Amino acid sequence: MDSDIGWLLGRAAHSWKTVVDVWMQDLGLTQSRWIALLHLKRMGQGVTQSQLAADIGIEQPSMLRTLNQLEDSGLIERRADQQDARRRTLWFTAAGTALLEKVEARAVEGRSHLLDGLSPDQRLAFRAVLQQLLENAHVATQRPGSLSCPRRQSLPVPATASDLPDTRN
Amino acid sequence: MDSDIGWLLGRAAHSWKTVVDVWMQDLGLTQSRWIALLHLKRMGQGVTQSQLAADIGIEQPSMLRTLNQLEDSGLIERRADQQDARRRTLWFTAAGTALLEKVEARAVEGRSHLLDGLSPDQRLAFRAVLQQLLENAHVATQRPGSLSCPRRQSLPVPATASDLPDTRN
DNA sequence: GATATTTTGTTAGCAGGCTAACTAATTTAC
């Protein structure tokens, strides 16, 4: 039966998060923070807060808090945008750039440990299922559905996160 | 590259959670609550709070809060244990039993939507990878590891959640 | 050009994970 598959998915994601968290711990970074740094690197400095939030897949207020913390730590800075006075663009400080290198190295090493024992085929198949799940979830929240589900908006399925240059998790 | 696979895993788990949450919404239950109910059903009434927490895979304080809410809602009740005065065992109220049936029906239907388009083989392979990930995560937190990771205890890998009677997620 | 809508950023506060630290009861060790 598939009855525990959602539970298993949740546990796996949670464990992944916990493990990586431990790996980054002595850099003084929590998961939400190093993820923000990596995404900012990938997107390129100068993006707006909402662009970064969309790329990561979280809502603006969640993004905001993390960015405040990163700014307080002196790892990034926000600058006013000339074109659009509403926008605040994001930039690494020198300290942020320096730390980022370590973060990237940890991310690569941590990931390889977590994926240990999985063949390339398995990884590919795994990724395909995850994408299908995201697609199904997207459909389920878009259409009010066969069940009486009180509407609620959710983030769009991530564009096809596969073929971007990337450096996500 | 596998560089986005952790991100993808997190997104998938998060979307799954959100979708099921929406499905349960009009029952007045949040995810943590209906999960607790289903696990309690599976384990059988009369288990202790820590047993339930271990089965779900969360820590006691997290469990406690959810159980308080369920008790406040009149869905479960706690009774003192004769054998061990420290323990408080968990029982459904009549209202809890009644609601549980609806919850189970929703869980089954929601899951089938989320797994739509995935072959039995894919589901099996997917489950296998998730279990490998859990195993790897477990190893990574157990052994101080090749990286300088400041120790931190994590929940043990779930025994082999596969062949239990179950009704997890 | 004035008004309505959308977009960006923000604050406030809830949800549910977590650890740390504590009490009380039980068990283990002398």
Next chain:
DNA sequence: GTAAATTAGTTAGCCTGCTAACAAAATATC
């Protein structure tokens, strides 16, 4: 039998998701 260690439950408070509601700026509509 008494002291030490463990275990069940609890409280307090952090972290990071979320929604709701709002201001200010930009854009669209007329």
